[in-house]
Amino acid sequence: MTQTVIPCRVALVGGGRMGAGIAQVFATLGSVVVIAEAGDRRAAFDRVATGLRRAGERGKLGNLDVEDILARVTTVGAPTDLPSDFDLVVEAVPEDPALKADVLAAVDKTVDSQAVIASNTSSLSITELGAVLADPGRFLGMHFFNPVPASALVEIVRAPATADTVVTRAQGWVAALGKAEVVVNDSPGFATSRLGVCLGLEAIRMVEEGVADADAIDRAMELGYRHPMGPLRSTDLVGLDVRLAIAEHLAATLGPRFEPPKLLRDKVARGELGRKSGQGFFTWNTAMAGAPR
Structure with missing residues (x-):
């Protein structure tokens, strides 16, 4: 059984197209969202704002107000600038294993131990990425698809160390977002x-x-x-x-x-x-x- 656990507190590390899209869907559902973007923080926020305004123009937001949703989104610089109290942190930086490992190690030292940490990688080993964490059991892959607001699927990738409760929590977030999930075992390229x-x-x-x-x-x-x-x-x-x-x-x-x-x-x-x-x-x-x- 999965549980609906929205709203929650969500952090995105990386404010590019994927990170902004993930931030948009969580903020729309009522989550408080913080984006850590080492580059142009304003550009990251603007990507979320642009996505929301387009969704509003297409009638996808119902009675929700774009500015009310955006009020739940803030940005910081480095992952170490994040607050500690999150339910979910999603790494969404480019597909560079060394960069991802550095980001995940910084997140692991910054956020509370109960937070789930996920990578949006589309192909890299969840087992290897999770090895930099003190507790790899709280880590898994949450592979969103581009464009995130329109895509129906999230691929949940579990490594051998991933705790069952962490997979269940991820399934609950995916369901609350109105998306479908498939759970696959860690393997090159996943499914x-x-x-x-x-x-x-x-x-x-x-x-x-x-x-x-x-x-x-x-x-x-x-x-x-x-x-x-x-x-x-x-x-x-x-x-x-x-x-x-x-x-x-x-x-x-x-x-x-x-x-x-x-x-x-x-x-x-x-x-x-x-x-x-x-x-x-x-x-x-x-x-x-x-x-x-």
């Missing part, structure tokens, strides 16, 4: 990234080999297999640099079937990172909330 990257890399190879253009490949998967979004638009949405990093990690841990295609490496080298740069496998109109053109 979602492993399968999603496999499909995305093969689609990139097909473009590279001239089998079909990106639009045709995506339409084939959307119409023929009822995928809501084709693998190349999905790659653009995730970010080609993010997908490359995950593929490199999976190739190192699972073997050469995950070796990134040259086309992916070339696009990342040129700065064609997908929606966030305006160009990936498609050209994106970032002024129109990410609509491809």
